[in-house]
Amino acid sequence: MGDCGFVIPESERDEDLIAAAKHIATALGSKKNLTDDAKKILADLSAQLSSITTVNENKVEAASEIEERLNVIEEKIMSWETDQSMIWDSGLDEATQYLNATEEARQLAERLETLSLNKDDGEKELLRRAHDILQMAMARLEEEFKHILVQSRQPFEPEHVSFRSSEEDATDLGSVISLGDDSVEESVNRDSISRASEEFIIDLVNPEVISDLRNIANLMLISGYGHECSQAYISVRRDALDECLFILEMEKLSIEDVLKLEWGSLNSRIKRWVRAMKIFVRVYLASEKWLTEQIFGELGTVNLVCFSEASKASMLQLLNFGEAISIDPHKPEKLFPILDMYEVLADLLPDIDSLYSDESGFCVRTDCCEVLRRLGDSAKAAFLEFENAIATSVSPNPFAGGGIHHLTRYVMNYINTLTDYRETLNLLLMDRDGEDPITSSPDTSPPTEEENTSGITYNASPMALHFRSVTSILECNLDEKAKLYRDPSLQHIFLMNNIHYMAQKVKNSELRHIVGDDWIRKRNWKFQQHAMNYVRATWSSVLSLLxxxxxxxxxxxxxxxxxxxxxxxxxxxxxxxxxxxxxxxxxxxxxxxxxxxxxxxxxxxxxxxxxxxxxxxxxxxxxxxxxxxxxxxxxxxxxxxxxxxxxxxx
CATH class of the missing domain: 1.20.58 (Methane Monooxygenase Hydroxylase; Chain G, domain 1)
Incomplete structure (x- = not known):
């Protein structure tokens, strides 16, 4: 045997090997002529055999104890399998006992995994039983988790949120005036949009059940059932988010469905979308994010994934509507609703980036930016169509009485309302090509130092240049409409009325700060010239008789x-x-x-x-x-x- 010790490999530590080793040691020990080294080896072997025997005896005892506890736990778990009622509805004590039993089943399964038991059929069966009991408990906890989430949902009442809906009290510019000779309303109230960063956290589920939900989630995740728990949460909360959109009157429409809508119905849905986006993002999604953090916040990034997956479909439903609006024909009356949509989405973009800051929310962030870009392009196209519509507006008959033409009212009310969007328009019009009359018209070029003597500084912003261009296009159109009158006197009355109206509209509104006082002075001079020309055209021949x-x-x-x-x-x-x-x-x-x-x-x-x-x-x-x-x-x-x-x- 030499100097080496006699070590029994762990792989051979079974009862037969131990018995054989003991027999060899006993036989050798009976010999009288053993060396000291041999005696030492025999002593070590004897000690190891004794230790192995003790460990195995302990493991057998542990397995027996585990089996006894599994029997108790299995009975507890199985007692609820035949019960149709929900555990958490039976009171806190019963729920706590079930959680404790499930936690013990998890611990026993772990102990069985770590014990180096002989893998005979009986021991394999014990481990399988432990896993079956744990799986059964996990399935029940998943049901209980979903049940608590559903039953404890708090009613969502958007009317109690401070975002006011202006759908009822806002006057829609496009619905009351047109480029034809239809009736006109002078006052146009823009749909008010709150741009202040307002965030309201509300309880989407009863706060009293948060600890129960957290305990179930923790136990399922450490037991290796995190995916099942996450999916249960996502399915329930996805339905809740769908219901929120239903309450906000945002029905599911495909892009094709949106494109088929009549303008009146579409405009109403746009107003609801503007309101819904603010409430959904800053109230409901913010609260949803808070809920996931309360339940899963201590479990790594699970809360981020749960939030993104639960809310993604609802957000994409809202964004799909925005995309549909952006590809709808760019009629001038759609500019205001589109600008409202653009501004709301632009205002909410930081909130959305914050809510979906992780990789799982990347597609939502990307889609938001894309829809925002498309809405901006659509608004720009609608503005260009507005200019084109003015230039091409044709009246077959002269306007009765030489009064203020509907086109004049339309254009001046239109651009006056657009002043509420000045920041957005300046941004959207900044990259316009220079092919239109901005540089060619005298009214779109900056005034000379002599001309600009008023206190109102000339505004050379993109919006100011385009507004001057619009008014020049309008005046050219009015000149053509004036030619429809056979009486030169009435031509001057018509132009006097309309140019005076334009000047007053600018003078008494925010337009004055955009197009400047020099523009007003030129129009004042023009309508006064038409007044003088009227007197001359009408009365010169009459007074010649005197x-x-x-x-x-x-x-x-x-x-x-x-x-x-x-x-x-x-x-x-x-x-x-x-x-x-x-x-x-x-x-x-x-x-x-x-x-x-x-x-x-x-x-x-x-x-x-x-x-x-x-x-x-x-x-x-x-x-x-x-x-x-x-x-x-x-x-x-x-x-x-x-x-x-x-x-x-x-």
Whole structure:
């Protein structure tokens, strides 16, 4: 045997080997002539055999003890397999006992794995039993976990959230005005959008069950059933998120379904989407993230995966709607809803990035950025279509009465409303190509130092340049519409009314800070020129009848000629009265100013003519006094045709 010790490999430590080794040791020990080394080896062998015997005896005892405990645990676990009720509905004590029993089953299975038992059929069966009991308990815990999540859900009431819905009280620009000659509403209220970063955490499940859910999740994860627990959570919470969207009136629509919707129905859904996005992201998703952290927060990244997987489908449903809107035809009336969608999504992007910060949320972050880009492109395209629609708007007939054309109201209300989106529009219009009339029109180039003398600094932002371009396009269109009138006087009334309206709309709104005071001054000069041209076109020929030829005195003018001149003047005045009482100047101040300037010119000429010839013609040939004519001039431009031959005209 030499100097080496006699060590029995662990792989050979079975009862037969031990017995054989003992027999050899006993036989050798009976010999009288053993060396000291041999005696030492025999002593070591004897000690090892004794230790092996003790360990095996302990393992057998441990296995026996484990079997006894498994019998008890199995009975506890099996007692609930035939019970239709839920454990956690039976009270805290029963739930605690079940958790403790399951935890003990897990520990016993681990002990059996670590014990180096002889792998005979009986011992294999014991280990299999332990795993079966644990699996049965895990399946039951999964059911209990889902049951608690479902039964403890708190009702979601979005009306109690401070985000106000403006769907009912906002006036939709596109629904009340168009590029045609339809009715117009002056006041346009933009759908108010809260841009403040507001986040509200609400309890999506009863706070009293959080500890139970956490205990179940912890036990399932350390038992190797984390995937089953996560899937149970995801399935229940995915349904809850779907119900949240249902409460927010966001029905599931494919892109094809959205594209088939009529504008009225689509616009209503856009308003609901804008509101739903704010509530869903900042209230519901923030609360959902908090819930996953409370339950899974101590279990690594499980909470991140559970949150992303549970909410991903609902977020993609909302984003699909945004994508559908972005590819819908880019009509001008859709610009405001699209801008609302763009601004809300842009405002929520930091929240979404924070909620989906891990790898499992990458697709949501990516889709949000893509939909935001598409909405921006769509808004830009709708704005370009707006410019094109103004340029190509054609009226087959002149606008009745020479008043403010619906196109003028539409355009000025439209761009006035767009001032609420100035930051967004400046961003979206910044990369526009320079192919339109921005550089060619005098109204889109910065004013000279002499022109810009007001306190309002000229705004050279992309939005300001494009607004100036829009107003120039509108004026060109109005010039074409004015040509539809046969009467030059009415052409000037029409252009005066519309340019004055444009100037006032800019002067009395935020547009003044965008297009500048120099723009207003140019329009003031233009409408005043049209007012002067009106007076000249209308009254020059009428007043020419009151002028004496050369230096001839009253005595040299034949009475018959005087009578004819008075008669011709009255006929001309009455025709102007009959025609121009039907014309309209909607602005009271502008109407009064034109009446005054007309009266000064007409009445003064009439007084002079009558005063010069009053002694040479009978009073019966003087049909109207100067005061009569002055009063009649007050009837002009009211939009209601009258006649001086009608005794009830007043």
């Amino acid at each position: 002028k004496d030829e050369g230096n001839s005195s009253s005595d040299s003018v034949p009475k018959t000629l005087l009578k004819e001149r008075f008669r011709s003047f009255y006929l001309a005045f009455e025709e102007v009265y009959r025609t121009q009482t039907a014309w309209i100047i909607p602005d009271a101040e502008l109407r009064e100013d034109l009446r005054i300037s007309t009266s000064l010119k007409v009445i003064q000429a009439y007084r002079t003519f009558v005063g010069r010839h009053t002694n040479h013609i009978s009073d019966k040939h003087i049909k109207y006094s100067a005061d009569d004519l002055q009063n009649y001039l007050l009837d002009l431009f009211e939009g209601s045709q009258k006649s001086l031959h009608n005794p009830h005209r007043r």
